Amino acid sequence: MDNKKIEKISRALSDTNRIAILQEFKKKKDCLYCAEVNDLLDLTQPSVSHHLKQLVDADLLVPQKEGRNFKYLLNETVLNEYIACLNSLKD
Amino acid sequence: MDNKKIEKISRALSDTNRIAILQEFKKKKDCLYCAEVNDLLDLTQPSVSHHLKQLVDADLLVPQKEGRNFKYLLNETVLNEYIACLNSLKD
DNA sequence: TTCATATATTCAAATATTTCGATGTGTATT
DNA sequence: AATACACATCGAAATATTTGAATATATGAA
Structure with missing residues (x-):
């Protein structure tokens, strides 16, 4: 994952509305409907x-x-790749 | 770590210049001097x-x-806390 | 086909971010 | 004290982001 991709994912995460959307997956099991996000x-x-x-x-x-x-x-794969990049900052 | 803090850290990470600064710690051992960042x-x-x-x-x-x-x-403590928040999205 | 529903797009306004030149502040050297 | 050095702050321009009203598109229902 290159730095442009890290930048893009970080920017996507840099808004409390979008963080709330992602956190909603913890309450819902697998998927989230657009209408549910509108309500949220x-x-x-x-x-x-x-x-x-x-x-x-x-x-x-x-x-x-x-x-x-x-x-x-x-997309847990991309999330995991992003987390791996952050972990690698620590040597 | 609340969502405002996650937002702030994500925003800090959403720029390739700042990502490059953090990655420079991998090459340097412990600390980074301001002048080194100016050169970078x-x-x-x-x-x-x-x-x-x-x-x-x-x-x-x-x-x-x-x-x-x-x-x-x-600050590895804060970085670890941030990573923990991201990991918790996957449950 | 006509109508209603779900979501996307366009446009504009408000706000935030990035960048740099100019300048300020604090510290070391002479 | 005078000067140089390291970094921060201010002010302004350029650009990006966030938001909502209006509108468009796609799908299902009648």
């Missing part, structure tokens, strides 16, 4: 859409279309 | 000062005055 955040629908896009663009979330709904999966 | 980055001194401030404000670096020089230590 105190923001309009376009703003929520914007935040979800940041997380998807950083590959932290994987979107899946389901009829006219969207659901998101947490 | 292709930026003016005020810009470097700004980036170091972001890292210090996020508690990722601990500044130590040494005469008229400044040296920085990596």
Whole structure:
């Protein structure tokens, strides 16, 4: 994982709304529906859409279309790679 | 560690210049001098000062005055706490 | 096909970040 | 004391981010 990718993931994580989205996966088992994120955040629908896009663009979330709904999966592989980069800072 | 703190650390990490500073600790043994950071980055001194401030404000670096020089230590405790928060997203 | 629902996109305003030149502050050297 | 050095702060310009209103697109239901 190069530094541009680390930068992008860090930026995706640098917003409490987006952190709250990721933490919601702890309560939900596997996936999170777009509508659930709209309920979770105190923001309009376009703003929520914007935040979800940041997380998807950083590959932290994987979107899946389901009829006219969207659901998101947490990309643990990318999260683990990011964590490994942070751990490597410590020698 | 609350979400505001996670946001702040993530933001501190969301810049390739600051990532490069942290990675420089891998080459250096224990601490990094301000002058070394000035040499490392292709930026003016005020810009470097700004980036170091972001890292210090996020508690990722601990500044130590040494005469008229400044040296920085990596705060592994905070880095570990941050990594623990990220790991907890996966449960 | 028509209508309603779910989500994305566009646009603009407000705010935040990055950068650098100029300057300030503190410390060592002479 | 005068000067030089190391770093911080200020001010302004350029750019990026966040937000919401308006609108577009895609899908399912009637």
